[in-house]
Structure formats: structure tokens, C-alpha cells
Amino acid sequence: MKLDYRQPDATVNVSKVSPLKRAVQLFLGLSVTFVTIYVVLGVLVNILAPKIPMSLEQKMGSAILNEWTVGNDNETVNSYKDILVKLVGEEVAATYTIMILEEAELNAFAIPGNIVGVTTGFVEEITDEEMIAFALGHELGHFENRDHIKSYGRLFVLYTMVNTLTGSDGSLATAFLDLLSKTETKFSQVDELRADVYGAALLYDTYGSYDGGIDFFNYLSEDYDGSHIVSYFESHPHPEKRVQRLMDMTELE
Amino acid sequence: MYLVNTESIPGKEIVEMYGVVSGSTVRAKHVGKDIMAGLKNIVGGELRGYTELLQESRQEAMDRMVQQAKSMGANGVVNIRFATSSVAQGASELYVYGTAVLVK
Amino acid sequence: MNLIVFIGLIVLGYLAGSAAEKNHYRSIEKRESEMADLPIVTISKLPQNMDATNSRLVNGSVVISIDYFKRILAQLINIVGGKVISYESLVDRARREAILRLKEESRGYDYIINLRIETSTIGNAANSKNGVGSVEVLAYGTAVKVAGNETGL
Numbered sequence: 469m470k471l472d473y474r475q476p477d478a479t480v481n482v483s484k485v486s487p488l489k490r491a492v493q494l495f496l497g498l499s500v501t502f503v504t505i506y507v508v509l510g511v512l513v514n515i516l517a518p519k520i521p522m523s524l525e526q527k528m529g530s531a532i533l534n535e536w537t538v539g540n541d542n543e544t545v546n547s548y549k550d551i552l553v554k555l556v557g558e559e560v561a562a563t564y565t566i567m568i569l570e571e572a573e574l575n576a577f578a579i580p581g582n583i584v585g586v587t588t589g590f591v592e593e594i595t596d597e598e599m600i601a602f603a604l605g606h607e608l609g610h611f612e613n614r615d616h617i618k619s620y621g622r623l624f625v626l627y628t629m630v631n632t633l634t635g636s637d638g639s640l641a642t643a644f645l646d647l648l649s650k651t652e653t654k655f656s657q658v659d660e661l662r663a664d665v666y667g668a669a670l671l672y673d674t675y676g677s678y679d680g681g682i683d684f685f686n687y688l689s690e691d692y693d694g695s696h697i698v699s700y701f702e703s704h705p706h707p708e709k710r711v712q713r714l715m716d717m718t719e720l721e
Numbered sequence: 722m723y724l725v726n727t728e729s730i731p732g733k734e735i736v737e738m739y740g741v742v743s744g745s746t747v748r749a750k751h752v753g754k755d756i757m758a759g760l761k762n763i764v765g766g767e768l769r770g771y772t773e774l775l776q777e778s779r780q781e782a783m784d785r786m787v788q789q790a791k792s793m794g795a796n797g798v799v800n801i802r803f804a805t806s807s808v809a810q811g812a813s814e815l816y817v818y819g820t821a822v823l824v825k
Numbered sequence: 826m827n828l829i830v831f832i833g834l835i836v837l838g839y840l841a842g843s844a845a846e847k848n849h850y851r852s853i854e855k856r857e858s859e860m861a862d863l864p865i866v867t868i869s870k871l872p873q874n875m876d877a878t879n880s881r882l883v884n885g886s887v888v889i890s891i892d893y894f895k896r897i898l899a900q901l902i903n904i905v906g907g908k909v910i911s912y913e914s915l916v917d918r919a920r921r922e923a924i925l926r927l928k929e930e931s932r933g934y935d936y937i938i939n940l941r942i943e944t945s946t947i948g949n950a951a952n953s954k955n956g957v958g959s960v961e962v963l964a965y966g967t968a969v970k971v972a973g974n975e976t977g978l
Contacts, residue, residue, distance in 0.1 A: 469734075469735045469736060469737065469738060469822075469872055469873060470736070470737050470738070470872070471737075471738045471864055471866075471872040471936075472737050472738065472739055473739065473740050473861070473862070473863075473864035473865075474739045474740055474793045474794075475740065475793075475857060475858075475861055476740070476741075476742045476789035476790065476792055476793050476821065477788065477789055477792035477793075478789075478854075478857075478921070480744065480785045480788045480789050480792075481743070481744060481745045481746075481785055481913060481916075481917045482910075482913050482914045482917050483908055483910045483913055485910055487894070487895070487898055487910055487911050488839065490898065490902075490910060491894070491897070491898045491901065494898070494901040494902065494904075494905065495901060497905075498901065498904065498905075632752075632756070633752055633904055634900065634904065639831055639834075639897065639900075640897060640900045640901070642827050642828070642831060643828060643831050646827060646828040647828075728868045728869060728870065738866060738868075738872065740864060740865060740866060741865055741866060741867055741924075741940060743920065743942075745913070745916055745917060745920070746908065746913070747908065747909040747910075747912040747913055747916065748906075748907065748908055748909065749899075749902055749903045749906055749907065749908075749909050750906050751903075751904065751905050751906030751907075752903065752904045752905075752906075754906070755903070781908075799867075799868060800866075800867040800868045800869075802867065802941070802942075804942060804943065804944055806944045806945060806946060807946065812899065812902075812903060812909050812912070814912065814916060814944070816916070816920070816942065816944060818867060818940075818942060819867055820866045820867045820868050
């Protein structure tokens, strides 16, 4: 037997497909798939949210409250309660609890279990009764629309789906979650505007004007240093936009 | 194409020897099979999805090696050896190599 | 912010990795043609009618690392299944490099027989959640010196 040493075709072991093209293809394809699934599930969650029993809500609420220190400023709580009674009447107001949360930043939350959380920052800065009334009414609007349940439902689905499919490898999961949280903020901005409408309606019925709401947003605008573009990605719409919506409503009255 | 893992082909004569040829491939199964495998981890038994994966890899690697042999003008590969390893999570790499020969 | 860092790393990995790969392949092809006169086979016997005067074990090994782009692509392909194309070039380079280093160690010898190749993955294997960071290839064989004629018969 003769040895006739030759070299083989060395290119057979590497695919001819460009890795860059494949990467782009896959990323786009998966992104589209994830966003579609997310939107579909978002709609499903919207349908199911009203069916969550109150006991489950309260459990969620207490879990969330653990993140904060609750203050015991009973005087403020009572005065807020009084405003709430003015807005919706004795009976309905009794179903809600108001809690002051220790946090310097101005904020108010709708916490599952019919708890309205207000930060100490809010208490310090907002003193006008009509402005307080608007903020409380806005939060009641979230409860009315079950917004908090819906957003937690969506987030839960989101995290489970992405982590299962990408094997919770840090980097890739982060990228997809980032993408999907942008979609989530879109959902959220719609909810916020709707809560504004609800709060404004309550305000008007009780005080006869929308000034509380308009003043509130003007106050927020002064502090707000984000441009309109940044606020596109935030969970709340830009305060100027919210004022605009409110003013549009007043024109209609 | 004669493929054997002995050094000579039984009953045939090797006329010329050309050199080393090899084929390699890295394949992954989709995430559904990975999840099933994860569940199988609890009850035990054959992971059929991954067995399939290895078979596909083996087939592809062999095809590539044969392609290399053909490009040299060989009609057989002797002394074939396999090596597998896992280079990435959920993916298997298969490497097959041998010596390309001309058989009469 | 996270997304920007992520994309930045991918771009960096792709550019640097592709450049390194191209250079490596060029070097591999050049050396393969230079050493094309040193035959290497996997069988364990010399071609007939040769007297061996000297023989010894030779080996060549190399560890090649993955870049970020390849890793992310591998994760994406892991979701949908199929050929992990980003790793193919990695192991191919590693194998050819290991064999070339084995040949370099065998300068002065006439044949290399009984070639065997071992592959393993090292680096980050302990935190295997993120997959593997590199591929190691060890190629070993017996280099033989024969008396007289080198072109073999």
C-alpha cells in the first residue's frame, strides 16, 4: 500500500451560514414571538382579573407592604379618610384603608387588598385638599379597573415565560425582559390615563371643578425633569400630557 | 464508501492511503425537549430527545467526514473513532475522524 | 442601561472575535500548506516496507475561548434547536491548531501514526449555567523516523 499524503477539503466542518445573519434572524423572530404572546396574555389577564377573590388580593397586599415601613401618622390618615368620604360616601370609603409609607419621594399607590398607600413625601408636599382628593380619586380609579391585579398578572407571566424559554441565563433573559417591559409600560400608561379620568370625575362631582387635578399635574411638571421622549418609556405619562387630557375633558363639560 | 473502525477493511486490499479526515458538528435541541429532559431528571429513564440529538449529530458528522474523504479521491475511511463532548448547555458536539484510503 | 451594555458587549465580541478568527484561519491555512509534506494517519502501523529507526510520543494542545457574540448566538439557537453554527468554527479551529502543533513538535520525523484526539471543555464549566467558556483539544500520536527513502512505498 502506498502512502500518498493529501489534504482534505477543510471547509466541510463549518457551516456557510453567516452567524451575524442567523443571530439577527433569531433575535427578531424570538422578540416578535415573545411580544405577541405577551400581548395575547395581557388581554387574557384583563379578562381574568376581575375574578380574583379578595382574600388572594389581601395576601398579595401584605407581601407588598412588607417592602415598606408603615408610619403611624393617624391624624393625616383620618383627614385623608374624611376627604375620601366626601368623594365616595361613608359606605364605600369604609372598604378602603389608608396607610402612610415612609419614603421621601412623592408617590401614591393602589395596593391589592383595597389599601391606598401614600408616601410621607406626598403628605409633606401636597397640602391642598382638592389636590389630595384628586390623588385619592386616581388611586380609587386603579382599584375600580383592577389595574394592579392586571399588571402583576402580566409581570408574572412575563418573567415565567422568558426565564423558562431562555433558561434564565442572565444576559439573554435580561435583553428580552427589557424589551417586554417596554411593552408593559405602554399598557401601564393607558391605565394611568383612565385612572385620571375616574379621579377627575369624582373630583368634579364633589368639588365642582377640575382644578385639583390640574394643579396637581402642574405641580408634578415643575419637578419633572424628564423630556417627553423619556416619558414614552415610563410607566406614567408625562404630566403635561395628563393635564392636556384633563383640560380636554373640561372643554367637553 | 467503505467505513470501518478497524485498521484494514476485512477482505479487501488497501491500495493507497491519503491522510486524516474528520467531521464535526455541534447541535442543540429546542427548548421543549430541554424542559422534557428536566422533568425526566425526576423519574429517570432514557432521554429520547437527546438520544435523537446524538444520532443526528453522528449522522451529520459522518457525512462531513465522508465529504472530506471524497474530496481527496478516497473511497473508504478506516480506523474511525468517535468523540463526543458537550460544549454548550443543551448542545452536544460530535467529532469523528479516521484515515482516508483507496480500496481495491 | 442594561440593554445598552448587553448590546455593546455583543458588538465588541463580534468585531474582536471575527477578526481573531479570520487571522487564526489564515495562520492555520498557511501552516497546513507548509507542513503538507509530513504525513499523519490514525492507523497504528507504518506503510509497508519501512524500517523505523526512531519513534516517540508527540502531542499538541490548544485552548480556545468563546467570544460574547458566539455565546449569545448559541443560547438563541438553544431555544429553537438545530446546528450551533457559532461553535462549529471554534472546535474546527481548535482541532486544526492542535494537529498543527503536534506536527511542529514532530519536525525531523517522517511520519506520524496512531493519531488520537481528545476534546474537552474547560473554563466556566463549574458555573455551567452560562454554558462553556472554552474548548480544549489535545492531539497525540507517535512520530516515527524511517531509514532511507521518505516518500514511502
